[in-house]
Structures are given as structure tokens and as C-alpha cells.
Amino acid sequence: MMTQKRSTIWQWFIDGKIEPVNVKAAMIVAYPHPTANKWQLLIANILLYLGVLLLGAGVIFFMAFNWDALSHLNKFAIVETLFALFIGGFYLANRARKKSSLQADGQHVLHDQHNQHIQQTYGCSLANAMLLGASIMLGALLALVGQTYQTGADPWQLFAIWAVLILPFAYIAGFDLLWLLVVVLLNVSLGLYLQSFASVFSFLLEDIQQIAIFGLVNLVIHLTFSLAKRCKWRVQLHFNCPMVEASSLLASVSGFTWLIIWVIFDFNYHYDSNEYVAYYALVYLVTMVSLFVWYRYRSPALYPLTLVLTSVSAAIISLLSSELFETSDTIAAFFIMGIVVVGLTSGCLYWLKKWHQQFDEMTMLTDNNASNSDVKKEGTAHE
Amino acid sequence: MTSNNNTLLNSRQLSKRSLWAIIAALVILALINYKIFTQEQLLANGEVILFELAPVDPRSLMQGDYMALNYDIARVVSQSVNQHSSTQNNHDGLFIVTLDKHRVAQFDGLYNGDALTPTQRLIQYRVRDGSIKLASNAFFFQEGRAADFEQSKYGEFRVNQAGQLLLSNMIDKDFKRI
Numbered sequence: 001m002m003t004q005k006r007s008t009i010w011q012w013f014i015d016g017k018i019e020p021v022n023v024k025a026a027m028i029v030a031y032p033h034p035t036a037n038k039w040q041l042l043i044a045n046i047l048l049y050l051g052v053l054l055l056g057a058g059v060i061f062f063m064a065f066n067w068d069a070l071s072h073l074n075k076f077a078i079v080e081t082l083f084a085l086f087i088g089g090f091y092l093a094n095r096a097r098k099k100s101s102l103q104a105d106g107q108h109v110l111h112d113q114h115n116q117h118i119q120q121t122y123g124c125s126l127a128n129a130m131l132l133g134a135s136i137m138l139g140a141l142l143a144l145v146g147q148t149y150q151t152g153a154d155p156w157q158l159f160a161i162w163a164v165l166i167l168p169f170a171y172i173a174g175f176d177l178l179w180l181l182v183v184v185l186l187n188v189s190l191g192l193y194l195q196s197f198a199s200v201f202s203f204l205l206e207d208i209q210q211i212a213i214f215g216l217v218n219l220v221i222h223l224t225f226s227l228a229k230r231c232k233w234r235v236q237l238h239f240n241c242p243m244v245e246a247s248s249l250l251a252s253v254s255g256f257t258w259l260i261i262w263v264i265f266d267f268n269y270h271y272d273s274n275e276y277v278a279y280y281a282l283v284y285l286v287t288m289v290s291l292f293v294w295y296r297y298r299s300p301a302l303y304p305l306t307l308v309l310t311s312v313s314a315a316i317i318s319l320l321s322s323e324l325f326e327t328s329d330t331i332a333a334f335f336i337m338g339i340v341v342v343g344l345t346s347g348c349l350y351w352l353k354k355w356h357q358q359f360d361e362m363t364m365l366t367d368n369n370a371s372n373s374d375v376k377k378e379g380t381a382h383e
Numbered sequence: 384m385t386s387n388n389n390t391l392l393n394s395r396q397l398s399k400r401s402l403w404a405i406i407a408a409l410v411i412l413a414l415i416n417y418k419i420f421t422q423e424q425l426l427a428n429g430e431v432i433l434f435e436l437a438p439v440d441p442r443s444l445m446q447g448d449y450m451a452l453n454y455d456i457a458r459v460v461s462q463s464v465n466q467h468s469s470t471q472n473n474h475d476g477l478f479i480v481t482l483d484k485h486r487v488a489q490f491d492g493l494y495n496g497d498a499l500t501p502t503q504r505l506i507q508y509r510v511r512d513g514s515i516k517l518a519s520n521a522f523f524f525q526e527g528r529a530a531d532f533e534q535s536k537y538g539e540f541r542v543n544q545a546g547q548l549l550l551s552n553m554i555d556k557d558f559k560r561i
């Protein structure tokens with residue numbers, strides 16, 4: 001957004017619509033420098049989250065060091081008290097915000113303030129930091145219970161229970177870091193589960209199937225978040241988590257890429273499970289094509305397209321190398337591979353740049369439409 | 384974000400969020416404390432049963448604050464489980480032990496629903512990755528006490544009627560708690 005605005009102004013300057021003396025002023029109008037207030041807010045937030053994380057780590061180390069000095073119930077009491085304090089902190093922070101919102105309701109609420117308010121309610125805020133702290137304490141408490149009563153429960157259960165129990169907090173906060181914690185816990189739990197139960201099912205789950213499961217699960221997580229965000233209902237604000245969307249997509253595409261590379265190198269002409277291999281290749285192709293179509297035409301975004309192109313390039317390279325290195329002439333194979341790599345990367349870059357421009361134009365158009373409709377709305381409101 | 388005036392949270396919604404967070408927290412605490420309570424009950428009222436430890440190779444697996452455990456009985460259970468080849472690879476099950484005068488458990492057989500004699504007890508076991516697990520296969524202790532626990536010869540468990548196990552102490556060769 002910022003670079004786009006800057007380049008537009010630069011364009012106007014080139015066209016001679018802005019006097020050389022005024023360029024700097026125009027830039028500052030289009031993209032104001034952050035005020036001291038904004039810097040303070042940023043630093044305060046960073047310190048707040050660091051503080052919460054360090055406090056959590058501190059409690060865990062304290063327990064480990066004083067394992068024998070504290071009785072079972074004392075240990076639980078300490079962690080549970082901290083958990084309750086974090087929840088109390090959430091309540092207090094929420095109440096303070098309620099007061100300020102009541103005051104704001106009395107006056108005319110400016111659009112900017114309004115956005116900031118949503119940011120404060122669903123993004124980084126003191127209240128949500130408290131929920132994050134409570135979630136970390138909960139993990140410490142679960143681990144403590146597990147270690148104190150050495151029941152030897154399977155490790156995946158700890159992470160799964162932890163993820164499930166903090167779901168309400170993540171939903172209430174609608175906050176990137178908490179949802180990210182949930183998603184990471186789910187992935188860890190899945191990995192540990194597959195490690196200990198891969199052979200429970202009637203057939204043996206091979207490594208390649210486990211990778212496929214990872215890819216699919218993360219894809220489902222990505223779809224859940226991006227679809228929930230698109231829906232026009234109140235709940236969408238609870239799922240507005242760009243970080244979770246981006247990282248689950250990255251995990252999913254990496255999983256699928258790993259899968260297809262495995263398939264390519266494992267492909268064996270006189271192996272009787274060729275059928276399965278074909279299914280994996282099909283799954284990969286269908287996923288990549290649908291991701292591409294969706295993010296190219298339905299909801300244009302550069303990041304998913306970059307991932308898809310990278311994945312496809314990796315697949316092409318491995319297909320080529322698995323074929324070429326079986327021939328005797330390795331030097332020629334390296335040469336051809338080099339050329340293909342150069343060709344693929346420059347082709348991808350060219351497309352990405354082109355799409356970038358197109359998407360920019362589209363967003364500018366929609367922005368104009370949006371601002372027009374806003375003006376209309378304001379107009380009707382004033383009438 | 385699309386500008387949508389409905390998204391402004393009013394004070395009632397904020398209090399609702401507080402309320403839900405507090406309810407969630409209470410439910411979580413209730414669940415965990417109930418779990419703690421049942422485990423404490425088992426520790427306090429469960430019957431004491433000792434399992435002889437089998438040396439874990441290498442014994443220096445101790446990593447400061449925990450040691451890996453293996454039980455003598457696990458070998459026998461494992462053999463018995465392998466004979467019933469129809470069973471799945473990873474599963475949970477029950478077996479029967481008799482207790483001697485020091486309450487040390489001896490393996491009798493896998494449980495198949497028969498009535499128990501007065502000296503027999505049910506024990507839950509789990510098979511993971513081909514090895515038998517009795518409750519925990521690790522014992523956690525405070526950093527720096529590794530030398531004390533090298534003396535341990537038995538693991539002391541608390542067991543209830545259903546065969547649920549909790550590892551509670553390490554016992555040396557003279558049947559003293561470490």
C-alpha cells in the first residue's frame with residue numbers, strides 16, 4: 001500500500017503535476033511518518049508480549065529448579081493462581097476498555113478511531129496479552145500434572161488437550177498469536193500421534209502418507225481461516241489472522257512439495273504400488289491448480305501464487321534431475337539443469353511482477369469504489 | 384478491513400467477552416483440579432505394588448532431571464503379548480500379577496476376563512513401538528540427585544481396582560524409599 005502510494009506520487013512528479021519543491025510534502029501527506037505516540041504504542045506492545053512470554057518461561061524454570069522443595073499441591077496452587085491472575089487481568093483490561101468505549105460512544109466516533117478500536121479489541125492489546133499469558137500457564141499446568149503423576153500418558157495427548165482447552169480463549173481474543181499457538185499445538189500433537197500410532201490402522205501408514213496428512217490438515221486450517229474471514233457475519237473478526245493463514249499455507253504447500261518430490265524420486269516402473277503414486281501426484285496437481293485458480297482469479301493475492309510457483313518449479317526440477325542423472329553424461333545434465341533453473345526462476349519472477357501490477361490496479365479500483373460508497377453513506381447519514 | 388459500522392463493540396459485548404473468558408477459565412480449572420483430585424486419591428488410597436527394575440542400557444541415560452526406566456516384568460509381558468499374534472501392534476491391555484511378601488509383582492498371564500484369586504491384581508499396560516509401558520517409563524526428580532536414584536532396584540506404584548497405575552517412588556534393594 002505504502003509503496004504503491006509513493007510510486008503514484010512519483011509518477012505524478014515525473015508527469016510534472018507536482019513541483020519539485022512539493023514532492024517531499026506530498027509524500028508525507030500520502031504516507032505520514034509514524035508519530036511519537038505510534039512508536040510508544042509499538043514499543044509498549046513489544047515489551048508487553050516479551051514480558052508475558054518471559055514470565056511464562058520463568059514460572060516453568062522455577063518449578064523445575066524447586067521440584068522437590070515444593071509439594072505437589074503447592075506447585076499446582078502457584079501455577080493455577082497465576083492462571084487465575086491472568087484471567088483477572090483480562091477482566092480488568094476489558095473493563096478499562098469498556099469505560100473508554102462508553103466515553104467514545106457519547107462523542108462522534110471518527111473512522112480512524114473506530115479502526116483503531118477494532119485493532120485494540122481483536123489484535124494486540126493488553127487484554128489479549130493476558131489471554132496469551134493464561135494460555136501459556138495452562139500448558140505449564142497440564143505439563144506439571146502430567147509429570148507429577150507419572151501416568152506416562154502419550155505425549156500427543158498433552159498438546160491436543162492444551163490446544164482444545166485454549167480454543168475458547170483464542171476465539172474470544174481473535175488474535176494472531178493465540179491462534180498461531182493453537183495451530184502449532186495441533187501440528188505437534190498430530191506429529192506425535194502419527195509417531196506412536198502410525199501402525200494402528202489396518203494398513204501401515206508410510207512416511208509418505210504422513211506427509212500427505214500434514215499437507216491436508218494444514219490446508220484445511222488455511223481454508224477454515226480464509227473462508228471464516230470472508231463470511232459477512234460478526235464471527236469473522238474472531239478469525240482475522242493473517243499470520244495463521246500465511247503460515248498454515250506455507251506448511252501445507254511445503255508438505256505437498258515434499259510429497260511430490262518423494263513420489264518423483266520413489267517412482268519405480270516395476271513396483272506394484274504405482275497406483276498409489278498416481279493418486280498422490282493427482283492430489284498434488286489438483287491442490288496446486290485449485291490454489292492457483294483461486295488466488296489468481298477469485299481472490300487475487302501474490303503470496304500464495306509465489307508459493308505455488310515455487311512448489312511447481314521444485315517439482316519440475318526434481319522430475320528433470322531424476323530423469324537426467326540416470327543418463328551417463330552428468331556434465332550435460334548439470335548444464336541443462338542450470339539453464340532450466342534460470343529459465344524457471346526468471347519466468348516466475350516475470351509473471352509475479354505482472355500480476356503484482358494487475359492486482360495493484362484492481363485494488364486501486366476497488367479502493368475508489370469503496371471510498372465513493374463511503375462518501376455516499378456519509379451523505380445519507382448526514383441527511 | 385472493510386469499514387462496517389456494526390463491528391464496533393459496545394460495552395455489553397465487551398462484558399460478554401469477559402464473562403465467557405471467566406467461564407472458560409473456571410471450567411478448565413474445574414477439569415484439571417478434578418483430574419488432580421482423582422490422582423491424589425489414587426496415590427493416597429491405591430495399593431502399593433513393586434516392580435523390579437531392569438537395567439536400562441546405557442544407565443547413563445540420566446539427563447539431570449529424569450531417568451529412563453525399564454521393568455523386569457515388561458520382558459515377560461512382551462513375550463506373552465507377542466504369542467497372541469492376533470493383537471494389534473499398538474494397543475492398551477490388562478495383565479495379572481501375584482504379589483509376594485514384599486509386594487513385588489510376578490507376572491501370571493494376560494487378563495482374559497477370568498476371576499482373580501485374592502493374591503492376584505490387575506495391571507494396565509500399553510504397547511507403544513513394540514515396547515511395553517507400565518504407566519511412565521521415566522522417573523523425574525530434582526536436578527543433581529541422579530546419584531541417589533542410581534541405587535533404585537524397584538519402582539513403587541499405586542494401583543486401584545481397575546488396574547490404573549501411578550509411579551510414586553523409587554525403592555532400593557532393602558525396600559527403602561529413596
